[in-house]
Structures are given as C-alpha cells and as structure tokens.
Amino acid sequence: MNELIKFTQEREMIVFLPRELDHHSAASVRAEIDSALFSKEPKALVFDLSGVEFMDSSGLGLVLGRYARASVLGIPIIIRNPTPRQERLFTMAQMHKMVKIEKEAKNDEKAAK
C-alpha cells in the first residue's frame, strides 16, 4: 500500500483501504484515519475499495466505527468502488442505509477483471 489517505480539492478525504482488509490490517490503519478525520474535518469521508481484494466483517467494523465518529461531526461517508461481493456484505449489515455506495465510471479495469 502506497498512500493511505488523500485529500481532494473538494475537501473529500479519500481512504485507500489495504488489499487484504481483515481485523489485523484494519487495526493498523484505524488510528491514522481517525486522526486525519478529526484534524481536517473533511466535507466527506470516502473509503475507496478499488485496491481491496479481500474483506471480511472487520472491514464492516472499520467503516462502522468511523461512521460513529464522522456522524458526530456531520460528515457523510461514501463507499467507493466495492466489488459486488463487498457490496453484499455492507447490505447484509444494513450499512447501505448509513453510507452512500457509489462506483466510479473510470474504474473499468477493475470491473473487467
């Protein structure tokens, strides 16, 4: 993983989640995400899943925990570019009601895989 967090000109905070998103890797990125969230107070918190090849319920937990913090600050959460399998997990946990799930058109190479 090269870069975990990026800010856009529109003040979106984009988090590029690790390739294998499990309890172990979630624990290693949590603190950095929270510290950036509270210090920068972005307009939106985006979790980009383009690089995620594996995700289990710990990925859901990571997003849920950030949702709890972001909603206090009034910051919406966006899940960007999940695979159908990843999207199913979010739906199973009823999280599609809390976060916005969106796909970027330019990310064709992932869909083609």
Add this chain to the structure above:
Amino acid sequence: MKKPQNELRCTFVSNSCNEALARGIATSFLIMLDPTAEELADVRCSVSEAVTNSIVHAYRGTSGEVAMILRSYDDGTVKITVSDRGCGIGDVEQARAPLFTTAPDEDRSGMGFSIMESLSDKLTVKSALGKGTKVTITKKLSSKKSSPT
C-alpha cells in the same frame, strides 16, 4: 459422513497476523479441489471470520492456540473446523444473531457468524464457558474432484 479423502491439521498462536495465514492455508488446501472463484472466496471469508473470533473474543486480553482442521470428501464437500480453548460463548444463539456483538467499541460489526452462515452450506457452533469454542464450516463444492490429481 465417510472418511475424508484429504485432511490437513494445523495449530497457530492467536496473533492477528495469523488471520491471513489461516486464509492462505485454506486457499492452498482448497485449490487442489478446483473450486470456483466464488466458492474459494466464500471459504476464505468464512475461515477469516472464525479465526478472527478466536483471536478477538476467545483469547481477549490473553493469547492461546487456534487449531484448524480441513477435510475434503469424495462428494466435493469440504469441512473446516476452527477451535480454541478460550473463554467460550455463554449464549450461542445470541452470538449468532446478526449485528450482535460484545465489543462494539472495538469496531466489531456483529456480522461474523451471519456472514459465515450465509457463505457456507452449514455452520455448527459448539461452545462451553471457560473451555472454548469449536466452529465447523461445511461447504459443498460444485466440482466433484475432491482429491489432488
């Protein structure tokens, strides 16, 4: 069920880095059975959930051994048992309910058992307080090949 065609037993310490190791072992075992990509992903995720439960909940604040046994049968069925000697689950039915968790402040989603149930054909959970928990995931692969060629 009859004698397994193939069997792999392993034991590892409850370090979180071994979640990926357990998935890797399950992948290596399964790949010989020619699973579909979906089946392999289902099993990898189920194994990850079971092992994470042992690490996060069973051995909370301590550490111990997690044992994993993988068995394949000639009808394409795969059975994976993940067991620990941790704290055990008092109310298994409650633990299996969607969104139930004992550790929401640690970013647990409460979806582990629900995901395992949905991705496998059968899930059994045996647990005794103070003794440990044994989770068995059963998955029937569409390919009939169950022994390495």
